[in-house]
Amino acid sequence: MVTSTEKQTESFKSYINVQYRYLEGIGNYMSSQDLFCDNNLKLLKSVKEYTKLENIAIIDLNGESHYDNGATKNVAHRQYFQEAIKGNRVLSDPLSSSVSSKTRVILAVPIYDQQKQIVGVLGGSYDIGDLNKIIFKEVYDGQGTACIISKDGELISYEAINSKKFINSSNVYDYFKQYQVLSSKQLSRFKNNFTSQKGGYVVIEGNNKKSYMAYYPLKINDWMMCYSVDVNKAKEPYTFIIQAEYQLLAIVIVAVLVLLFTIFKLNNKHQKKLIHIAKMDALTGIKNKETLKSEISTYLMSNKEKTKGALFMIDVDNFKTVNDLNGHVVGDEVLKHFGTILKNSFDEHDIVGRAGGDEFIVFMKNIEDDSVVKLKAEELCNNIRSIKIPKFKGNISCSIGISLYPLHGYDFKTLYSLADQALYQTKDHGKNGYTCYQE
Known part of the structure; x- marks a missing residue:
């Protein structure tokens, strides 16, 4: 034991x-x-x-x-x-x-x-008591009491596993002294072992019952791990428990390892x-702002070959009006549609996300020709215009600004700033379209 x-x-x-x-x-x-x-x-x-x-x-x-x-x-x-x-x-x-x-x-x-x-x-x-139950539930068919006790005898955690508590005091030393379940000599040895953090066991007798209580130092905060089991619950005399311990331990160790x-x-x-x-962005199911910035920056720093790419900034046109006319629930549906369209329009290795509000960002990797970027922007504008929401009031469209890597910059901050400038050019020209940054 x-x-x-x-x-x-x-x-x-x-x-x-x-x-x-x-x-x-x-x-x-x-x-x-x-x-x-x-x-x-x-x-x-x-x-x-x-x-x-x-x-x-x-x-x-x-x-x-x-x-x-x-x-x-x-x-x-x-x-x-x-x-x-x-x-x-x-x-x-x-x-x-x-x-x-x-x-x-x-x-x-x-x-x-x-x-x-x-x-x-x-x-x-x-809840450290839950852990006691997990650790000891297979020992002696879960019959007994697991507890953690400080070196001063204070109960840190106490769990009776499929049995009633055998200690009704917050301090084990006080309990043993009050009910005289240990002799003065045994109690003194018990206290010394706790103070010096030594393992051992005691035989507790009282109320016509006999229990065995084993203890061992946790080496955490001077705590002791203790387990007590009634002799009748153990089903065998203590001498047999010692002899059969290795068989029991084999079962326990396997169970604990599996656990x-x-x-x-x-x-x-x-x-x-x-x-x-x-x-991820909770509403749209695509990457959120922090992830966008981190993944795009990491890619740009690791792209030693400077393979061509493009940063798209995409805004929902007149989104405030969309919310005012249709309500925020419908506005959220518009954003969800945007997220789905962007996710389906780009390759899996491209970085697609929502920067916040009605602003979306995509970094398109491995572009062979700049014309591909324009075709992709036109495709996005057409797909966004085709969004259908029952009883929607108004039109749904988007404005896009694009900066090219490495032509316009080598880092996220630069590309983001230039794409933002291109985006506002699109808005200045009536929205519902795209602009590629030009120096």
Whole structure:
């Protein structure tokens, strides 16, 4: 039983490490842009949706934190922030007493930029009691009690798994002393082991019952992982438990390995899904502004051969009037149609997205001839004019401005500025058409 608790302790730490790695992966993505940009704040909500973490927050170097629910506050005084900002992974002590049988702690990790400099902290709260159930539910058919206890005897987390609680006090030392379930000598040895972080077990007798309680140091915050099981539940004398431990451990270890592998795969899957969601514009299903800028800039910097390309800036004509005459719901439908048309009009390797409002951007790659650009612009204008929405009042059209790479510039900022100038030339000439920038 002692060995089992030791192994489950390692499983607990492995599980926590998986959560750390998951948060670090999200943090690495977040560090590539402004910490509090819309992209990252949106990602926080997705993390909450797909994990058991709650109150998830991005925190800058000054302690300013933005939460998944939109709340903001300064946490510079919090110990978990002060530790994480030093480069440490943090599993905090409970910030408040257990509520509704839940004990929430904070997991936090530093966020590093590409230069390996700490730029912030990512953290969230976690119900550590759920983890006890996961780790111990296969041990002795889930009959027993799992708990985490501080070196001072305080209960950090307490979960009776398919059985009633055997401790009705917030402090184990006080409970053992009050009900005299251990002799003075046994209690003294028990306290010394906890203080010095040594594993072991005790035989607890009281109320005509006999239980075995094994404990082992977590090496996290001086906590001890404990597991108690009634002799009758264990079905065999304790001497047999020790002899049969290796057979039991083989089952437990396999179960835990499968559990950890499953958690790791799910977290990786969720992480990829979260990052994908964060890159997309929720309304139109194409890339959002931050992703557009990042992907186009990355492509331009990596295009050593300077293969020809074109940056399209596309605006919905008279979009305010569209909303005024038809309402914002119909206006959203117009934007969705734009997104679909753009996605279907360009190749998969082209970069298509919505920059915000009624403005769309496309970077068309691998252009063999400039005439292709004009044909594509004409095709877009025709497809946009063909949008049909029931009971729509007015006409739907677009204005396009185009800059050419590398003819007009080598970076996103330059191409964007020149395409914008061309776009306004189109609008000055009556809209519903396109203009290619000319020096």
